[in-house]
Amino acid sequence: MKIYNKEIRAGKNEKVLIPIANLPSGTSIDLSVFVFRSKNPGPTMLLLGGVHGDEINGIEIVRKAIAEDYFKNLSCGAVIAIPLLNEFGFIQISREFPGGKDINRSFPGTKGGSLASRVAYTLRKYILPNADFGIDYHTGGNMIYNYPQARYYGGNPESASLAKEFNMPYAIESSLIKKSIRKTAHDKGIPMVVFEGGESSRIDKYSIEEGLRGLRNIMASKGLKSMEHTAVKTQILTNGKWQRAGRSGIMNLFHESGSYVEKGQIVGEIQDPNNSFKHEIKSIMTGVIYGHNNNPVINKGDAILHIAEIKH
Numbered sequence: 605m606k607i608y609n610k611e612i613r614a615g616k617n618e619k620v621l622i623p624i625a626n627l628p629s630g631t632s633i634d635l636s637v638f639v640f641r642s643k644n645p646g647p648t649m650l651l652l653g654g655v656h657g658d659e660i661n662g663i664e665i666v667r668k669a670i671a672e673d674y675f676k677n678l679s680c681g682a683v684i685a686i687p688l689l690n691e692f693g694f695i696q697i698s699r700e701f702p703g704g705k706d707i708n709r710s711f712p713g714t715k716g717g718s719l720a721s722r723v724a725y726t727l728r729k730y731i732l733p734n735a736d737f738g739i740d741y742h743t744g745g746n747m748i749y750n751y752p753q754a755r756y757y758g759g760n761p762e763s764a765s766l767a768k769e770f771n772m773p774y775a776i777e778s779s780l781i782k783k784s785i786r787k788t789a790h791d792k793g794i795p796m797v798v799f800e801g802g803e804s805s806r807i808d809k810y811s812i813e814e815g816l817r818g819l820r821n822i823m824a825s826k827g828l829k830s831m832e833h834t835a836v837k838t839q840i841l842t843n844g845k846w847q848r849a850g851r852s853g854i855m856n857l858f859h860e861s862g863s864y865v866e867k868g869q870i871v872g873e874i875q876d877p878n879n880s881f882k883h884e885i886k887s888i889m890t891g892v893i894y895g896h897n898n899n900p901v902i903n904k905g906d907a908i909l910h911i912a913e914i915k916h
């Protein structure tokens with residue numbers, strides 16, 4: 605297997621540095637790629653963290669898996685692990701690259717483009733051709749918590765079966781977004797599953813544990829390594845909708861992500877600091893809450909609860 609300028613022979617583990625650009629201060633930024641190869645032939649799994657620079661849980665999952673020797677002594681195949689794809693966003697605690705560019709909307713990327721476009725190009729040119737399938741680890745938004753979940757492309761049975769093997773509490777079908785990593789990989793015949801867990805700029809131990817458990821499940825089911833794992837029941841969600849705040853004020857939620865709610869059920873309340881009103885938040889539908897807003901100060905119209913129906 606060749607990654608950038610380095611040949612990784614069977615049975616070897618290597619760290620490959622791919623130069624991207626210098627910071628304005630002169631510091632050089634290299635993409636760190638960790639490669640683990642078994643002596644025995646088999647599939648190659650790609651793990652991506654930090655596609656969005658402030659989504660720390662995803663970075664932590666990939667970092668921990670490497671630190672805890674998940675990929676040492678593989679039974680077969682190989683693992684390519686990139687804990688942090690967007691180093692520029694990471695040091696600025698930002699989702700995007702400088703200039704507000706989202707790498708997940710910058711594919712296929714060009715050699716001479718913006719930083720986001722260059723990193724997209726690097727991933728497409730040097731990494732993707734070596735991968736057979738992948739997991740792209742994300743985290744919810746700013747103050748937006750996502751219950752650990754897998755997102756897969758329903759149009760590709762391999763993507764759906766990856767999500768099944770990943771075995772998160774929730775799995776949601778999600779279409780391929782133009783210029784995304786997942787779309788580019790899919791077009792090259794590489795199924796990917798996207799993990800979402802916790803919120804940006806915040807460590808969520810439960811999400812990290814779930815992301816690692818899912819990884820162990822996939823490694824075992826693909827025969828990469830037999831790893832200890834426990835199974836949970838995955839609920840397939842559909843028709844997800846954001847419930848929006850009917851009033852501005854201080855929000856107290858009685859039910860958060862991971863709860864089952866019925867249409868009309870009181871799931872929280874909004875009051876103003878002067879107690880001039882009390883607004884009850886009634887669930888807009890029957891289903892499960894798979895994401896919620898952790899910001900206590902809410903404006904009318906803000907997205908507060910992400911609810912979906914359970915697909916039977």
Ligand SMILES: [Zn+2]
Nearest residue numbers: 656659742743
């Ligand atoms: Zn993300």
